[in-house]
Amino acid sequence: MSAFSRFTPLASALPSTVPFVGPEAIERQRGLAVSARIGANENGFGPAASVFAAMREEAGNIWKYNDPENFALREALAAHLGISAANIAIGSGIDELLGQIVRLVIEPGAPVVTSLGAYPTFNFHVAGFGGRLVTVPYANDREDLEGLLDAVKRENAPLVYFANPDNPMGSWWDADSIVAFARALPETTLMVLDEAYSETGPAGSLPSISSLIELPNVVRTRTFSKAYGLAGSRTGYAISTAGTAQAFDKIRNHFGMNRLATAAALAALKDQAYLVEVVGKIHAGRERIGGIARANGLQPLPSATNFVAIDAGRDGAYARAIVDGLMEHGVFIRMPGVAPLNRCIRVSVGPETDMALLEETLPQVLKQIRR
Amino acid sequence: MSAFSRFTPLASALPSTVPFVGPEAIERQRGLAVSARIGANENGFGPAASVFAAMREEAGNIWKYNDPENFALREALAAHLGISAANIAIGSGIDELLGQIVRLVIEPGAPVVTSLGAYPTFNFHVAGFGGRLVTVPYANDREDLEGLLDAVKRENAPLVYFANPDNPMGSWWDADSIVAFARALPETTLMVLDEAYSETGPAGSLPSISSLIELPNVVRTRTFSKAYGLAGSRTGYAISTAGTAQAFDKIRNHFGMNRLATAAALAALKDQAYLVEVVGKIHAGRERIGGIARANGLQPLPSATNFVAIDAGRDGAYARAIVDGLMEHGVFIRMPGVAPLNRCIRVSVGPETDMALLEETLPQVLKQIRR
Structure with missing residues (x-):
């Protein structure tokens, strides 16, 4: 072989x-x-019945490439979140976006801070681009914000990963703690705030969009795979400053989105x-x-x-x-x-x-x- | 911004x-x-009516991630082509596979040989990983096999891209010339043989699978986007030795495939x-x-x-x-x-x-x- x-x-x-x-x-x-x-x-x-209907309706267009700018979905997400479409990057699930983020930030040998036992696919991408994982143990089954911040500073790390709510433990931090953590980070450290489970957390656990949207070193990732019921569809999105979001365009697979996946996400978003x-x-x-x-x-x-x-x-x-x-x-x-x-x-x-x-x-x- | x-x-x-x-x-x-x-x-x-039917049938499973091993599709392609599933890697269209190939082979500054005016998305990926494009002009509106081989040797290039039939000119070489070119390449040069248009060429233009399957330095890429009518679905595949195909597993987005796209490809392949x-x-x-x-x-x-x-x-x-x-x-x-x-x-x-x-x-x- x-x-x-x-x-x-x-x-x-x-x-x-x-x-x-x-x-x-x-x-x-x-x-x-x-x-x-x-x-x-x-x-x-x-997903909702309206989502199935949207996929059926779009099926006849499957011979066409999806709009590489993902214009309609970005506009809809922007309206939903009260930001601009320029603040949003689309990918085939958070997994793909994580790979792109690592690629944009990590050169071989660079330290990347995450929690010990956190999302393996993030670690997979870090390894794939030659990054060096620096892990911080969970504290009381939660990701340890203070420990992560210490590790970032000690290592002068360009990238830190944090999920809220957390996978695999299901735990969470309140929004204020997350925002304080983000603001305490050096400007030279990009924070991936993975919010795959953002729809299912308790009140007060999800930072407002406005509380972080002006920080160029924060990228929030969200998905249609969990609460929206579309894991097999592969649609995720990143929220950041327009300048940071634009960086994805430098490397992403512009013609990578499935056309029915986009239609499904649009319909799912509409059916709150x-x-x-x-x-x-x-x-x-x-x-x-x-x-x-x-x-x-x-x-x-x-x-x-x-x-x-x-x-x-x-x-x-x-x-x-x-x-x-x-x-x-x-x-x-x-x-x-x-x-x-x-x-x-x-x-x-x-x-x-x-x-x-x-x-x-x-x-x-x-x-x-x-x- | x-x-x-x-x-x-x-x-x-x-x-x-x-x-x-x-x-x-x-x-x-x-x-x-x-x-x-x-x-x-x-x-x-x-695509075929049977493809639409397969997508409708699979829609109810859209809440499930697609099998990350793409087992069924790889088995079906292997049976269709008379090879083993281990010879096949699946991706979200050839575009994604091209990015993976470049990533596996190219370090910043490394030379990559292609034809001047050939597929821009390949060039996009080469730039994205810091490769240095070395271009060879078309000769009589065909890619210049001799010129490409010369450039590969002169530059000691680890990667060469060649499409047969060709895009954007629609021209082609006979199978024997392609095979001779592949065999003349140094073992240390990976050939991407892009066969996106393989189904529509004249008899004698498509090398047999067996003629190249034993060369570890050849990766053939094919797609369901063209003749199969599924551009918006995003399903492509790479054919190579099992050892080379396995390299994709090191870096690919394992949970990246849309579930309906896989079902569509399976149905399309069946409906010859x-x-x-x-x-x-x-x-x-x-x-x-x-x-x-x-x-x-x-x-x-x-x-x-x-x-x-x-x-x-x-x-x-x-x-x-x-x-x-x-x-x-x-x-x-x-x-x-x-x-x-x-x-x-x-x-x-x-x-x-x-x-x-x-x-x-x-x-x-x-x-x-x-x-």
């Missing part, structure tokens, strides 16, 4: 590991079928009533998961997201046994990757059939592994 | 120019509406009868465009693609006047970017209504600009 002999030294040194193994791969590898897909923080309630309805279901689903956890003697952590981290009370091997055991019953969940977070399992909110299957199988799995 | 102050020197030095201005931007800028969209080598015949039908229409459309050109005293060039380059007989300014004049009538076409290719205009095959509008408006435009 010979490969080209002259890839860059950086490319040659990279492992072929992937950020996440998909549920389909688990099904193939273990010969199992997923019945309850509640591991990837997808949204099993799906449906979003409110789904967010209500997500809140209820978090309670449902919490109840199942407690009924099994496990401790659910407070969550601002569409998933719940559940403290299984022992170590990573024990949590892994629960994850693997549930998969034997067709229940796909995930867990944090590093200690001490990996004492937890992570369960995404899903429709009641998924919750019921979790409720039915979790005690069986626990009984088996506690033998 | 302040921007972050610490982008990499490379990123800071990049212009915000884009590879292509989309027709939507032209409409917005000039206050015109496109009636005949025959400028971007899209396929106005669209429809492909044959559309290719027939494309062949007829090329004749139709040629006839319109000749009726106006212009010279159509032979074409192996879904477009025809038409020699307008004068310079780039004259061709530009035709392009701009046609747009006044709602006819969107494009033209090559550099001399001497830019004596031509480039017209994509479209449905008869588009062809008829071209037939009607071209004489008016020529009359006006010949005054």
Whole structure:
């Protein structure tokens, strides 16, 4: 299986590991079928009926490239957020935008600050551009703002990643703390404020757009993959100063967006009533998961997201046994990757059939592994 | 419009120019509406009915991320081509794959050989990773294989780009010449053989898969955007040795594919009868465009693609006047970017209504600009 002999030294040194193994791969590898897909923080309630209608309507235009300027979607997002379209960059999900941000900022060897156990795909991109990860442990299952700021200053890091609400723990900071953190950063440090779960947090956890829009060193990333129910569509966006947003145009894949994805995002944004309805279901689903956890003697952590981290009370091997055991019953969940977070399992909110299957199988799995 | 102050020197030095201005931007800028969209080598015949059905069927799963391994599509392509799924990498169109290839091979300052006037998006990626373009003029409106080989050797270039059939000229080489070129390359030079238009070339112009599959320094790129009619879907693939294909996994956006795009590609690949039908229409459309050109005293060039380059007989300014004049009538076409290719205009095959509008408006435009 010979490969080209002259890839860059950086490319040659990279492992072929992937950020996440998909549920389909688990099904193939273990010969199992997923019945309850509640591991990837997808949204099993799906998008609004109006979104399906918009995709159907746009299908006939699939032979045309999408507008490379993403004009309509940027205008709609700008109107929704009370900013200018120039403040917005569109990408194929936050994942793609994170890769672009790292590429714009990181040269080989440059330090990048993130939390130990935070989003693996960000780390994947940092490695891919030769950055050097500097990690700060979580404090009380939250990202440690003070520790992150200290690390940024100590390392003179050009880039720091922070998610609010947080994945994989579901925890959050109040808006004032986030804004204070952003303002305390050196101007020469770009902050990625990943707000993939912004729609599902409690009041007071989401900084206003105006509170950060004038900081050239802050890029907020959001997505239609979570509350909007469009993970398979791949549409994310970045919010920043116009000058910073324009930098994406230097390197992005201008003809990279799927035409139906754009139509779906436009329709989803328009249907805020449906979003409110789904967010209500997500809140209820978090309670449902919490109840199942407690009924099994496990401790659910407070969550601002569409998933719940559940403290299984022992170590990573024990949590892994629960994850693997549930998969034997067709229940796909995930867990944090590093200690001490990996004492937890992570369960995404899903429709009641998924919750019921979790409720039915979790005690069986626990009984088996506690033998 | 302040921007972050610490982008990499490379990123800071990049212009915000884009590879292509989309027709939507032209409409917005000039206050015109496109009636005949025959400028971007899209396929106005669209995909098969079976493709629309597959997209409708998959829509309900849009809340799920696409399988990051693209297993089903890679298996189907492998079966279709008589190779292994390990020989295939999937991307959001050839454009994305080109960016990945450049990233894997090019460090700042490294020479990259291509033809003068060839695909601008490839050049965009080369610039984006700091590569140094070394261009070889076309010879008789074809890419100059001998000249490209000379440039590769002279520069000790790690990367060379070659499209067969060619865009923007529509010309082609026979398969034997392509294979001989690939085999003559140093092992330390990766050849991108861009086969976006592979389905529409004449017999004997497409190297067999087996003729190149064992060369680790050849990556062939293909797409569902052209003959398959799915430009807005964004699905392309690369064919290479398994070792070279695996390198994409080190850097690609694993969760980047749209779920409906994958379903559409699978269905399109299955419906080869429809492909044959559309290719027939494309062949007829090329004749139709040629006839319109000749009726106006212009010279159509032979074409192996879904477009025809038409020699307008004068310079780039004259061709530009035709392009701009046609747009006044709602006819969107494009033209090559550099001399001497830019004596031509480039017209994509479209449905008869588009062809008829071209037939009607071209004489008016020529009359006006010949005054």
